[in-house]
Amino acid sequence: MIGASDVVALTKEDEYSQAIPDPWALPEEFSIPLHPLADSNPWAKTAYAKFTKDFILISEFSEQVGPQPLLTIPDNPKVCGTFDLNYFSLRIMSVDYQASFVGHPPGSGYPRLSFVEDSRVVLGDSKEGAFAYVHHLTLYDLEARGFVRPFCMAYVATEEKKIMLQFQELSLRFSQASECLKAGNRRAFAKELQRKLRDLEYTHSVLQREEGLQREAGPQCIYSAHTVEKANELANVEKSIFEHRDLLRQISSYHHRPRRDPHAAACNKCVTECWSECEELLERYAKLASPFCFNEEERRTEEGQHQFDEEGVERLDEGDDTSVKRRLSYTPQLIKAKSTKCFDKRLKTLQELCDSTFYEATVELLKETERSFRGDLCYMHTRRLEKSLCRKQRVTNFLFEEEVGDDDEEKETLRPFCAVNHTRDTFPLSNPPPIVLGTELLEFDQLEPSPPPVRSSTVRHTQDSELGLVESHFESSPSDQTLETQESSEETKGSFSSDKSGTCAAAEAQHDNSSDLTPDPDPERESSSEEVETTAGGEEGDQTPVSFLDVMCELEALQENGSEGQTQPLLLPIDTACCIPQEGFLYESEAQICLTPKSPQPCQISVVNQEPQSLFPLPDDYTMGTPCLQNPAAGLELPVGSLGDGVSHTSAEDGSDCTISTSTGSDSTALSLGYGGVVTLRQRKKAGHGALRFVRQYPFAMQALWCLLSGRTLVVLGADEGRVRRLVSALALFVPGPGKYGEKVQAWLSCSITLTDLQRWKLIGLQRVASPVGSNMLYSLSRYSRYISVLDADQRTLRCPPYRGHLLTNIADHRTFIRRGATYFLHVQSTLCHLAARAFLFTFTHHLHLPVCSTEGPEVVEGRRRCFLQKQLELGEEDSQILLYLSQLITQHYLHTSTGHTDAAPLFSFKYSTSLLYKHRP
């Protein structure tokens, strides 16, 4: 726990020298405002919210019934309580800013799929007490109107600020989910098209046969009404075939489009898979189109623009047709001339729209998102603060902190990049959005290598903005700044809906000013930004994010296809009906991050918000330390049996703990320890309760703690398994470097110990057996007595070397006023952190280990080392041992991690000193 201010001493001076001139002052993020503002109460708003926890809502704008909620995550009706999901769906679906225009654009013979980028909106419903990050996306459905189905995913929270501050990360995570859905949807759509095309082909061939029969039967020059009708029908089907084939081509060209959405980097593998699938289909249906051959001539004159297609078709031989058909398991159906109208057909569910694997992956992704955003802002803030500080002190983290490894961190922000479990290396490198919760930059590490000069004006500090809009810029180097990336940053606009639109406007105005002043040396960039400016300038009124780039994309796509390029008008008239103009919504056009795949640059963040005031008791569900990893060895766990008593469990849970007489502790914690599971923060906090009890019950607790901290193996001997396990799990808190899975702790051992056991474990729970086996065990205990301390849980004695230091008095005071386990845990953690910091200092101070000049012998260095410990750190003999042991662990860890794994056996150090027997006199 980074509660101690000492940790700050580890950071480099230049980082803090500017921000904090006074070295003794608390860093800003730890300071608590003395007079919190009245309206900054984070709970004030929850008072009238109709739901208690944040949740994710997926809704659809159904063309049949209008906006409707589809799914909540967590999928539990209790989550939203009395909250009206239908009404809220209506609200969030009404702010869809996706520039979706559908139908036949002028100049094109065929309906076009609209390639729409997702839009992101934050909206609030102050009446309901609900605020939401809303992510709109469009999926394709052959049966839907305009082939599109608008959906939205919303993160609904009671706190506006939370949404605002988490905007970047929410955006990233929802983009991932959206990409995943869309990838699945494209596949499903292509499959559907395939089916439809096959139907059409079949219908076509049937009609053709009928027509041919008629032609043969009737006189050549007379066309009956029936024949004409048939011919029309045939023509319709042909047209439909062309349309669908075109759609297929469009969908397969999807991935060629430059993406404007910075978050929309999709998994390469998914894309290629989908692409190759589409290509294959496209090829197949190009071949299947042969039946048209005999009326080729007329068609060519009529629809000149199709000639390339037709010729391509013509060249094909008929043989393929049958071979392809033979392969198909699907039996085509005859399609009626008039398709059914939209209201009597059943629309596909979301699950059908996307491939089910993709759907499930998305749901999983969203579930994790929900999990990671649990808790309120204060909680998230402290947690992230702690994490970022932990990352700073990697060297000593292994001692007492939870492991926050590199991979862990990435896992949390970016893990399910491709939700369908493609390996991560397939996607282009992208940076997770920086965590912005406090006024300080949390990403210290990123700034450590002094960043290349960032244009100062682009980095703005909106300290005074009350809303605390998150502003961040990933400035890419000019060479990497392409048209797409540049424009995408401008183009993709998140909309913030807010009651405080005034402040927002002010913020934006300020922002615009600054961006206008930006001198831009890069000509390419300049030109592109000019283009954008003109577009934006022209459309200020209707605020449509679709602009020049759309056209560019379309053009590019067309040129690739090489057919309709000439007939396309340069600028598309904008279908304004699709873009609902809204008053009071502002675009924060630059509150975006632009991720360039090649050159991730250090980011600059500034945030405006008030500090969370303090830690407060969190609802139980929120106290999740880390997203709880499944215990890999859960199967090994012993049955709880009679030991797991519910009463004590609750007493530990609700925090009103530490009544020694009644509470027997939570066995669940004790039992789960030492079976290979990851020791979570939650478990450790519970252990805090046990540790507090131990300290208060046993007068020799200090000696026991000293043994653990100075590296002397402590054996807890007892006949009662539950009791021993409880003690072990409580004491495990004090084992330095316990390992990620608590490898250095053995909770319950019923055979005699060996030297290798002592080497492996630093805390052992040992069963006392009254049998020959037992005496054998006692023999081994006495044999190795010089290496171990023995805590007899039954007789309440401790045999260990005497401790006369003062370092541990403040954590092992049996008259402590701390009453709560969690508090004690934090207290202990801060003390241990302090110790670790000192050990770090000792380990890495050159002159304590190296001679200053060549004339110095090793004994001078030794003397200086002793002097440092005794005079400067004011540590006695025993306290020095703690520090030396920690220092040794740090050294070994450092050497080990940098050299990698060796087969060398682990070291076991000890000291020859006399042990005393401490007794508990009640």
Add this chain to the structure above:
Amino acid sequence: MLRWILGAREAPSSAERSPVLLIGEEQPKNRFTELQVLKGHFDIVRFLVQIDDFRCASAGDDALVLIWSVETGERLQELRGHTQQITAITTFSSTNGVAAHASLITASSDRSLSLWDPDTGNRVQTISDLQSSVKCLLVLERQCVWISGGEELCVWSKDFQLQSQRQTHSDNGITALIELPKNCIAAAMDKDIMIYRLTVSTDSSVSVAEIRCLSNHQDQIRSLITVNDGLFASGSHAGELVVWDAVEWNMVARERILWEEPQAGTEIRLGAAQPSEVSIQHLSTNGKLIVAAVGGGLYVYNVLTRSVLAYRKQAHDSNVLHTSLLSDSDVMSCSEDGSVRMWEIQEQPLMAEATSAGLFGGMWSFGRSNKSSVHVSKKTPPDSAPVRTLELTGDLIGHSGAVQMFISFNESALVTCSTDHLLILWKDGQRESQRRSLALLHKLEEKGGL
């Protein structure tokens, strides 16, 4: 000491152990404060050989030879090839060109001999289908040959060619071999010591001839060592320690060790104690002093003054298996009781407490009166017996079985091997932690910061 653990249920029964000194947990002179358990063997580890300053080889009943780095505790090589337990191992240094290159020769119960390259782990040479298994090996550097002893005595050239072979007449065969001056070797065979002479003829073939048979021991010879250029010593199962002249092959001194209870105990012991209690398991020397492992006790004999310098009857709880003289005053011993003990030869604090002469009364009174025993220490006055004591300065507890052997590396490391299949590498913790600190700072510098 155990009472607190055992509770009131079990009365302490340490009375019978009282003669053995217990040092307790406070051991300021014990510098071995760090250990590494080296795992790799599957059976009793019996032999340790030092290859160079930082490597050692271990061998045992599992037919494996393992090469270890003493600095890091890593297992460097695994020499596999033998099918049965290793009976003898020795280093064999050959100077090919510039640098001396150490090899290993091993003998096994599978009646084969192998030459190994410890750098690569390759089996360079091997001889199988011997008539009997080899029990001891001796390398004669000067003659560029090596000798294997068992039921027959074989002389081998460097490239593993048999030079000469000679049957022995004893049932047990040769149990120990040492080199003597003037191209002679001494071989211990049951109760006798046989002196052989090697003659290298003009065509560089080597022949072996029996010169002398020394039959002064009454019991089986357990140990045979070279003391210095002029002396060698042998110890027998009956507690006879004989110092021989290496050139003349006659007895220089003869001691018969009998542990006799000085106090008038209730049980009356005869002069001859249990043979196992007086059996000389091992001898070691530094040229001036000889340390004999006698049963569970230690016995330091001064070769120069031909007198007993110090002794301790109950040095260990059970038989001492290996001893070593680290310096003129430091003795180390390991025993079947699983411990290694470090001793210091100190001045006797109180002369008044000098032990009765009866302790060594039987020194010269037994045994055949050999004609050559003119030099036997008859003159030794009883009152001048041991002037110093062996004081326990530290013990190393780690093995759970008998500690078979140990070797010490430059006083900075100690490797022990044991019947519990383990090796333990003991080190000076303070020195090691300092070394690691320097390594850390070095690494820090290399990486250019954290």
